[in-house]
Amino acid sequence: MPKGKGDKGTKLTLKNAKKAIRTTPDGRRRLILSNMGFAVFPKCLFKLTDLDELDLSRNQLEQLPDNLGNLTTLRWLDLHSNKLESIPETICNLVGLTHLNVCNNRITSAGLPQSLGFMTCLKSLNLGMNKLDRLPTTMEALGDLQELGLFDNLFAKLPEFVIALSNYAKVNIKRNPVSFAQGDGVRVVKKKLEPEEDMYVVYDNSLCRTCLKRCKENIGGGGGGGGGGDMVEDKRIRTYPGLMAPNSVATVDQDAWRIRKMEH
Template sequence: MDTLAELRAGRLAGATRLDLACGLTEFPREIFDLADSLETLNLSGNALDALPDDLGRLHRLRVLFCSDNRFTSLPESIGQCHGLDIVGFKANRIRSVPAAALPPSLRWLILTDNQVEELPDALGHCTQMQKLMLAGNRLRRLPDSMAACRQLELLRLSANHFEALPDWLLSLPRLSWLAAAGNPFDTQAEDAAITAQSVPHVAWQDLTLGKKLGEGASGVIHQATLGPSQQEVAVKLFKGAVTSDGWPHSEMAACIAAGAHPTLIAAQSRIDGHPDGTEGLVMALVPPSFRTLAGPPSLASCTRDVYADDAQWTSDVALRIAHDIASAMQHLHARGILHGDLYAHNILWNAQGGGRLGDFGAGWMTGSLDARQAAALQRLEMRAFGCLLEELLERCSGAPPVAMSALKDRCLHPDVSSRPSFAEALSVLQQEAAR
């Protein structure tokens, strides 16, 4: 983290990135001394409510983060920065998004956890947009102009006020990762899943927490033992606040509704009686020999996962992972559940055990939608699977399976209705494995 003193002393000359989190209430004018080099500006975690009218002087700026501040309107001066492609204003108090604040160059816009009620038609002019994060606002509709955003791949609409989804959204040719839980059209299905006795309840006092296994936006996962038998399990304790994917309540509903499946990391039990009222789930403990398939997307990759430089596997292992994930997804779709985040970074694997799909943070249910919309939404997730197949095939050490390559092309078809179902994909992969 850089310091304001270093900036004012001129010791950051030539910097391409600047991170300042020091209780700022005003934009430091000394930042303009970096105008000929600065590409990434991170002012998150301050007390700012305005940016200067001449922000466009930062003519090389590509990335701007101002999350966890006090903005009530997205500053119009952002629109002067014609090279900006990533803008993040998560967890402010933003109600207004002026058209002038949206440079057409935008590729990734984050407005999660604000108070936005309406978006301008100018959003449809951002035709390079790939990633749009709008969870935790007060939106009831999207501007119809967004039908022109044909590069859009990831969209988060969870925890808003949508009564329905627009039809044009379901035909965008590249949309692959869509989350819309916690809206009025979805809450009835969520409530039914939460109250259903589809999983048993476990008393908090019967659990003994061990080491922390991981932490995400929605909660913390611990290794634990259960009951007198000391059965080894995993426990997820939810944080309760809105995340980039939506409400933890929605994640818990989708996880409970998913039920049991051999290649799915789903809920076994729901936890009762936590002393702080924290909600939680008990899940199977995946053996430590399993590891995450890839890391999440970076600023540069935007919507695509980042693999280790040495990531490689045989064609048989790639086929096994693809089969296992297709099987898990077919199970979810048959239950009317959308995963919403079908990514390699949500998959655990090992060469002998295949793949396991987890993380229901973006999961949601289609029970209140008509059959046509539900089918279209399932075909959107097929493109996410096509991206996964592409990544698996690129890292095969031998000749990639021919049928798997052809399936990848079908999953990535720009015509949503031309993509296969997961039942079809599973059949293709089973036939390939039997050869």
């Protein structure tokens, strides 16, 4: 597929890009360009006017073009494991995007666009393994979000508006210097797993009756008493698809990306 390498890394022709497009079982047009050595976003992609899914993960991209928002047909965008420090404001033009993965980059809080909150179709947003300590307040408008990855960042506390987004199904905040109080229907599930400790935020309305009852019992009686009520120990293994690590369709050397195999 590569046309050749130079100072700007691997190059891609429009002809080769078109040949690489595959149709998914549900009829979407997917282009996988993972681990291709791209240092610059391929300009020829802007000529693909009917692309639904784009995977540019595990490349060497340091920045995204300002006209990224021109790829308006995208529903799924994977940019994990690059060298990005920011996301352009024009990403808000991708109004139909449901899945965005920018995990394992170098993105700072200043590099997150305020326009992120205008992408109201987002169902999965993976911001893990970056340099974030706060989120744009506009994200409170993402009421349809089902998965939010914030693991391996610099959060000292959970952003207040996250609690207000009651439609969240799963929030992964493990390996952050996070400290926050339980409340507003949020339960902190602390799991003692060797060699490290995993921590997730689970909303009451996302728990079945049995699990919710057990959480309440642990807090009220068997949770250790006193300050122990702030944490609920749960020895069951829960999976968080898309939020455990970069996790794209390009499954190359998964152990290197800290993906832990879990059984239900």
